[in-house]
Amino acid sequence: MKEPETGKKEKTGKSGYSITTWRLHLWCRHPEWLRTTQEFYNRIAEFYYNLLLDHTDLWEMRSQQTLRELEIMSIPGRGGRIPSNPLPWQKVPLYFRRAAANEGIASAKSYLSRFAQDEKIGRAEKLNAAVTYYKGMYQEFSAKEITLRVWTGATWTWMHCRLSGRDFPENARLMSPSVVFEYKYDMLHVPVRQNNENTATVRQRMQAGCRILCIQFTNSDAFAAGVVLDGTGQEIAVKFWKGGKEYSHHCRKLLEKIQKSQEATGGRQTGRVDQKYWMHLKHLSEHYGHQVTSQILRFAVEQDVSVIVLPRYNQEYSRNVMKGSGNWGPLHLSTRIRQYLDYKAWKNGIIVIEVHATGISANCARCGAEIIRTDTRTELCCCANGHQTNRYLNAVRNLGKKCLTQFGRGA
Numbered sequence: 001m002k003e004p005e006t007g008k009k010e011k012t013g014k015s016g017y018s019i020t021t022w023r024l025h026l027w028c029r030h031p032e033w034l035r036t037t038q039e040f041y042n043r044i045a046e047f048y049y050n051l052l053l054d055h056t057d058l059w060e061m062r063s064q065q066t067l068r069e070l071e072i073m074s075i076p077g078r079g080g081r082i083p084s085n086p087l088p089w090q091k092v093p094l095y096f097r098r099a100a101a102n103e104g105i106a107s108a109k110s111y112l113s114r115f116a117q118d119e120k121i122g123r124a125e126k127l128n129a130a131v132t133y134y135k136g137m138y139q140e141f142s143a144k145e146i147t148l149r150v151w152t153g154a155t156w157t158w159m160h161c162r163l164s165g166r167d168f169p170e171n172a173r174l175m176s177p178s179v180v181f182e183y184k185y186d187m188l189h190v191p192v193r194q195n196n197e198n199t200a201t202v203r204q205r206m207q208a209g210c211r212i213l214c215i216q217f218t219n220s221d222a223f224a225a226g227v228v229l230d231g232t233g234q235e236i237a238v239k240f241w242k243g244g245k246e247y248s249h250h251c252r253k254l255l256e257k258i259q260k261s262q263e264a265t266g267g268r269q270t271g272r273v274d275q276k277y278w279m280h281l282k283h284l285s286e287h288y289g290h291q292v293t294s295q296i297l298r299f300a301v302e303q304d305v306s307v308i309v310l311p312r313y314n315q316e317y318s319r320n321v322m323k324g325s326g327n328w329g330p331l332h333l334s335t336r337i338r339q340y341l342d343y344k345a346w347k348n349g350i351i352v353i354e355v356h357a358t359g360i361s362a363n364c365a366r367c368g369a370e371i372i373r374t375d376t377r378t379e380l381c382c383c384a385n386g387h388q389t390n391r392y393l394n395a396v397r398n399l400g401k402k403c404l405t406q407f408g409r410g411a
């Protein structure tokens with residue numbers, strides 16, 4: 001059997017393909033088995049996490065080699081090899097164990113690199129990763145269903161699950177899926193690998209001097225700020241898509257209701273009432289997500305835009321920003337808008353690309369001087385030469401400049 005794909009490879013840029021994560025709702029008869037499986041998975045991951053951290057001689061190896069060495073130490077081998085640190089569980093399916101071991105290795109490596117920066121950081125007591133189901137752990141997989149091999153707490157069994165969400169794109173390769181618990185929903189995350197013929201097309205369009213629309217997502221009353229640039233880098237139009245306050249207000253109302261209902265039942269409320277509010281919340285965010293996406297697209301079409309440019313952040317940064325801005329704020333909706341936009345823009349003949357956002361808020365888009373003051377109330381920023389601009393507009397203009405430079409079209 002071929003080595004399973006871990007689905008951990010992230011952005012691939014120019015190499016001709018991209019990986020996007022499809023999020024599908026998952027429904028099954030025994031959701032608790034998904035949890036016992038995850039529990040078990042993390043115990044194994046912790047075992048390998050600690051095993052690796054206890055063996056400094058393995059730290060410099062590549063992950064694949066590390067896995068091999070850890071297996072020799074923990075699993076009885078051919079010819080009666082006795083492991084020095086036997087895995088304390090019997091009859092764990094091979095690909096389940098491997099996925100968990102890879103999780104443990106990744107966590108250990110990330111711990112080691114953080115430890116190198118700050119020696120006060122302690123080891124993780126517990127891991128809490130989503131289970132990645134390697135080949136052999138799932139079957140009958142489509143956008144409508146999947147059958148997963150799960151641990152009931154007593155035995156391994158196959159469990160059929162229904163899936164709902166949008167269809168996978170044609171000619172895409174599906175990588176190992178994970179089961180992720182989001183709020184009250186069980187989700188299946190599927191990394192989808194697509195060949196990216198777009199790379200050439202984007203370059204062509206850019207060099208032909210197409211109009212671009214650059215977007216910056218915000219956590220203010222505007223969900224997003226946008227600026228349209230023409231073939232020479234001239235600014236054609238500016239736009240803010242508003243409604244963020246209204247959205248947070250509606251979300252807050254629902255969250256209050258959920259809290260009240262939980263207080264009334266001492267936090268044990270898992271029944272219909274709660275479910276109803278969570279569904280409301282989800283619909284609300286879907287509704288706003290679609291609405292803002294459509295508005296952005298309508299504007300793009302009106303302005304004859306053929307490439308939409310979104311800011312790309314590294315994962316850690318976006319996680320922190322998302323956390324800081326709250327789960328149901330306008331900025332949180334950007335994840336949804338990105339997903340919708342990518343899909344809907346394509347249908348309109350518009351391509352969506354991402355440009356690294358590093359540094360776009362640091363300088364003045366007009367003169368390049370350093371930004372020395374940002375007023376979070378008025379959202380105005382001011383540069384060393386006294387230019388005052390809306391901070392998001394300033395950032396999105398810089399994003400546009402960056403994009404044009406990247407494609408060899410200096411502004």
Ligand SMILES: [Zn+2]
Pocket residue numbers: 364365366367368369383384385386387
């Ligand atoms: Zn300036």
